[in-house]
Amino acid sequence: MRKKVAILGSTGSIGCNTLQVIEALHPAYEVIALSANSNADLLARQAKQFKPQYVAITGDAHYAALKDELSGFEGQLLSGAESLVDLASLDEVDIVVCAVVGAAGLPAALAAAKAGKTVAIANKEPLVIAGELLTTAARESGAVLLPIDSEHSAVFQAMQAGQPDEVRKIILTASGGPFRNASLDEMNQATIEQALAHPTWEMGPKITIDSATMMNKALEVIEAVWLFGMPVEKIDVLIHPESIVHSMVEFIDGSVIAQLGTPDMKVPIQYALTWPKRVKGIAEGLQLHQLGQLNFEPPDLGRFKALALGFEVAKTSGSAPVVFNAANEAAVAAFLDGHIRFGQIVELIDHCLQIHSVQSHLTLEALLEIDAWARRQVQKQLSQKTTVN
Numbered sequence: 001m002r003k004k005v006a007i008l009g010s011t012g013s014i015g016c017n018t019l020q021v022i023e024a025l026h027p028a029y030e031v032i033a034l035s036a037n038s039n040a041d042l043l044a045r046q047a048k049q050f051k052p053q054y055v056a057i058t059g060d061a062h063y064a065a066l067k068d069e070l071s072g073f074e075g076q077l078l079s080g081a082e083s084l085v086d087l088a089s090l091d092e093v094d095i096v097v098c099a100v101v102g103a104a105g106l107p108a109a110l111a112a113a114k115a116g117k118t119v120a121i122a123n124k125e126p127l128v129i130a131g132e133l134l135t136t137a138a139r140e141s142g143a144v145l146l147p148i149d150s151e152h153s154a155v156f157q158a159m160q161a162g163q164p165d166e167v168r169k170i171i172l173t174a175s176g177g178p179f180r181n182a183s184l185d186e187m188n189q190a191t192i193e194q195a196l197a198h199p200t201w202e203m204g205p206k207i208t209i210d211s212a213t214m215m216n217k218a219l220e221v222i223e224a225v226w227l228f229g230m231p232v233e234k235i236d237v238l239i240h241p242e243s244i245v246h247s248m249v250e251f252i253d254g255s256v257i258a259q260l261g262t263p264d265m266k267v268p269i270q271y272a273l274t275w276p277k278r279v280k281g282i283a284e285g286l287q288l289h290q291l292g293q294l295n296f297e298p299p300d301l302g303r304f305k306a307l308a309l310g311f312e313v314a315k316t317s318g319s320a321p322v323v324f325n326a327a328n329e330a331a332v333a334a335f336l337d338g339h340i341r342f343g344q345i346v347e348l349i350d351h352c353l354q355i356h357s358v359q360s361h362l363t364l365e366a367l368l369e370i371d372a373w374a375r376r377q378v379q380k381q382l383s384q385k386t387t388v389n
């Protein structure tokens with residue numbers, strides 16, 4: 001039986017890698033649905049190649065272009081943000097790959113979890129802001145949440161060497177990004193080009209900026225809390241510039257189990273698609289002797305304040321991660337639009353956290369309101385204060 005897959009965010013970095021993996025695994029997987037936000041051209045090309053039954057574009061303004069490019073298409077064309085929820089709950093779909101960027105992916109990820117799908121999650125922001133809702137929905141429906149994030153895939157694989165109550169520590173590795181050795185001053189004034197120049201991974205722009213601030217690692221700490229049901233006190237971060245050891249689990253007997261591989265997202269994507277099996281992959285094998293050495297160092301929480309805040313936010317939980325994430329999304333967009341300095345991203349997040357009164361046990365509606373509130377606070381700061389200087 002071919003596995004039937006919906007890819008939400010198929011035109012992004014993870015989406016395109018997923019399609020390459022599916023192509024290489026042909027004929028074991030069938031693409032049933034694809035989606036993009038605005039890139040009608042690439043979405044149409046993907047639809048012509050993979051012939052899904054459903055194609056959705058969430059940005060309404062791009063629907064006409066998609067329709068034009070796919071004239072004669074025999075499947076269904078959908079538009080609007082809510083179309084992702086429809087794709088995520090299709091009866092004929094077995095696996096939903098969540099590859100949208102940001103909190104925008106939450107309603108669809110939740111719908112997939114409620115519908116009892118295998119949910120392969122790259123889109124970490126929904127887990128960060130609504131971990132409780134998503135894991136509860138999955139428990140109730142029998143859905144399986146599988147990580148695509150390379151660190152969480154590594155932890156998931158290492159966890160299979162023991163029992164959850166035998167875990168002493170989860171150690172998430174981080175490349176350290178382009179500013180691993182930069183001074184605070186250099187980071188404050190960093191240009192968009194410098195911040196987008198990731199040393200080891202090729203990714204979409206938002207996660208690349210998150211890697212430069214180490215906000216990405218902060219989000220991953222919270223993601224790990226929910227995916228593995230571990231308290232934040234049992235989660236550590238270690239800088240590993242080569243991005244070869246994707247993460248580790250230390251067990252109570254002192255054994256540390258790590259997963260290694262070349263920095264290629266096709267490996268964790270494929271594992272999420274084929275789990276619990278492994279099949280021959282297209283990623284290059286690891287030549288450890290060519291690397292010579294692997295390095296590790298503790299993160300500098302003084303320079304990477306986003307990571308320090310992330311640990312605090314994970315401890316506070318409730319609505320704090322919602323504010324943390326939404327303020328970051330708004331601030332990163334402002335940075336990429338040239339409105340603020342790199343150093344202002346974390347200042348804006350910190351400001352929003354300081355003026356927020358934390359609430360717990362949120363409904364989806366309450367959570368979305370808090371998300372919108374944090375984005376408004378960032379806009380308010382931007383209109384009142386300094387922009388780029």
Ligand SMILES: NC(=O)c1ccc[n+]([C@@H]2O[C@H](COP(=O)([O-])OP(=O)(O)OC[C@H]3O[C@@H](n4cnc5c(N)ncnc54)[C@H](OP(=O)(O)O)[C@@H]3O)[C@@H](O)[C@H]2O)c1
Binds near residue numbers: 100125
């Ligand atoms: N890239 C990686 O290697 C990597 C690794 C680990 C985890 N992740 C996580 O995976 C997710 C995707 O990252 P990415 O790097 O693949 O991002 P990306 O390249 O920016 O792609 C994002 C995808 O989501 C779509 N999209 C953007 N805004 C949307 C919205 N408001 N509503 C619905 N769809 C929207 C985009 O469509 P358009 O193309 O039309 O804009 C695109 O298909 C992120 O949460 C990231 O943290 C990524």
